[in-house]
């Protein structure tokens with residue numbers, strides 16, 4: 001009993017940390033390291049990328065003291081010790097993942113106008129006239145959407161985290177409409193770089209981006225699309241499952257106890273459907289990047305329980321979903337195995353963690369060269385941890401920042417992403433105006449929480 005109680009306290013505390021997670025280090029966003037590398041024109045306006053001092057104060061109401069490198073994920077027992085058990089040498093050799101931005105990446109066809117998408121995903125039927133795009137590249141990130149506001153904003157301890165760090169389904173749908181109206185177009189992150197092998201390592205080099213005239217590129221990513229237990233209890237969907245048309249949909253046990261699917265419960269099917277209805281919202285079938293940890297499996301399948309009698313079934317189902325996602329223009333990224341802060345943990349811990357990701361997650365999603373830092377953290381290029389991550393095949397590193405920012409440096413593409421969540425909607429309306437206009441996006445369903453939390 002006591003153990004159980006303790007465990008649930010841990011789960012809540014760590015869930016809060018995770019909620020804080022992806023977006024928390026905005027203040028650490030690099031102001032453009034002067035002359036340190038090749039930045040794209042327009043992406044690096046002086047002063048434009050440095051986070052304003054006030055912004056780090058947008059730190060979530062998380063137990064920030066516990067955001068030390070030792071912060072365990074929601075499953076403290078298994079991450080804290082993080083035994084790199086059975087790193088059996090079948091882990092891919094460094095660089096073997098070669099960072100090929102392939103993976104059926106729509107962008108792999110190099111942006112040539114009229115090139116068929118290699119993934120067979122929808123692409124505009126008529127060859128569009130393209131021009132080189134030289135402006136800033138927006139990269140927005142989300143968490144799994146709130147499908148059941150009555151659970152997310154019920155006034156419990158985690159409600160504040162949900163209000164800060166998540167968006168609801170109606171909010172996301174409005175955003176898509178606004179982005180589309182403003183001529184944004186989904187592009188694959190792989191259309192921004194070309195991977196070459198330099199000194200045996202995958203190395204990301206700038207690539208020209210060509211888009212239909214008048215369109216602006218937009219990259220989407222979704223962090224922690226693992227459907228952790230705390231998410232299931234607090235208003236997210238439970239898993240992604242195959243749908244009858246070959247795509248994926250979201251499945252959940254509703255607050256009313258019903259078990260069913262609904263395409264409107266998650267960003268992935270919503271984006272799939274939106275692109276189907278508006279093919280000119282996606283360049284060459286690009287969708288977004290799905291950033292995965294491993295400590296509670298992937299996409300709602302508990303593939304972390306290697307010894308479970310259900311493992312093979314969970315794995316087979318996950319593989320089916322993953323193949324469908326890949327075929328429809330989604331890419332996969334490492335978000336570390338245990339949601340670790342790469343800046344704070346030791347090199348040894350980062351190695352254990354990465355080995356575990358490569359053992360448990362990479363065999364499912366395939367090799368990826370994209371690393372999305374948890375906690376909006378980042379590792380300095382001179383840090384041995386950076387060389388280590390490079391040696392493991394990563395050449396694209398994404399953090400969090402308040403404005404579009406990217407730089408090609410030391411064989412890598414480093415890119416900031418804007419966090420789109422309750423904090424952003426409430427406090428950054430001006431900054432978000434180029435994306436969403438002045439539309440009132442906040443979902444009234446959030447107010448249930450506000451009442452619940454009034455003290």
Ligand SMILES: [Zn+2]
Pocket residue numbers: 018021022223224335339374375
């Ligand atoms: Zn995260």
